[in-house]
Amino acid sequence: MDHEVRITLRLPADLHAWLVAKAKSARRSLNSEIVYRLESDRAATAADGESR
Numbered sequence: 001m002d003h004e005v006r007i008t009l010r011l012p013a014d015l016h017a018w019l020v021a022k023a024k025s026a027r028r029s030l031n032s033e034i035v036y037r038l039e040s041d042r043a044a045t046a047a048d049g050e051s052r
Helices: 013-025 030-051
Strands: none
Touching: 013 030
16 A cells, blocks of 8 residues: 555444454454454455456
């Protein structure tokens, strides 16, 4: 990441709890888990676009 931006994010409590559990099992911070999942989805979306 060349540049970082700080945001405030509102999540439903159940989604937050799920993300916290996933982050803990992957030994990542909650922030790192969210970034990991967003980057993974972006890569998958880009790959879908290239295969069409």
